[in-house]
Amino acid sequence: MDKLKISLKAARINAEMTAKEIGLKIGKSEKTILNWENGITPIPAEYFDRLCKIYKISTDYIQVPIIKDDFFCE
Numbered sequence: 001m002d003k004l005k006i007s008l009k010a011a012r013i014n015a016e017m018t019a020k021e022i023g024l025k026i027g028k029s030e031k032t033i034l035n036w037e038n039g040i041t042p043i044p045a046e047y048f049d050r051l052c053k054i055y056k057i058s059t060d061y062i063q064v065p066i067i068k069d070d071f072f073c074e
Contacts, residue, residue: 005063009037011055026050039065 006014012022012033019033026047036043043051043064052059 003060005061006057007037007063007065008043008051011051011057011062012037014057015055017054022051022054025054037065039067042067 012019018030019037020030022028023030023033028047032041035041036047048062048064049059052062055062
């Protein structure tokens, strides 16, 4: 059976934090955090691990969004 996973955004909201607060904690902009959550830009592994620690959730339980690439979309 597959593990139940939540989105990056849901994990942040469950941690009762805003994208701006997370950005300040890890040295990234609010826009970068939102881009990661919405699959606009890929999240580097080191930051994914840091976010999981902040959110107090295992990396196994967070669904990383598929990067949207308009070039390949039809």
